Amino acid sequence: MDRDQAPILACPACGGHRVGRLGGNNYYCGDCCLELLLHPSRGRIELFDIDEEGNLTAVGTRRVQERHPPVH
Numbered sequence: 539m540d541r542d543q544a545p546i547l548a549c550p551a552c553g554g555h556r557v558g559r560l561g562g563n564n565y566y567c568g569d570c571c572l573e574l575l576l577h578p579s580r581g582r583i584e585l586f587d588i589d590e591e592g593n594l595t596a597v598g599t600r601r602v603q604e605r606h607p608p609v610h
């Protein structure tokens with residue numbers, strides 16, 4: 539078990555669970571092929587479409603579905 543569990547457990551766009559971490563706050567959904575950029579302090583996830591040339595196009599934002607309220 540990885541103690542540093544990924545905060546994105548399911549893709550906010552398609553609901554798929556094939557979300558992998560690219561590093562930092564960047565994630566990738568293997569189901570809908572969107573890149574997900576997490577903004578933890580804002581509780582939001584930006585969604586980016588990736589074209590054939592690797593360019594990112596913002597396609598929207600979603601709220602992070604928090605199971606545990608942040609403790610500060």
Ligand SMILES: [Zn+2]
Pocket residue numbers: 549550551552553554567568569570571572
């Ligand atoms: Zn997805």
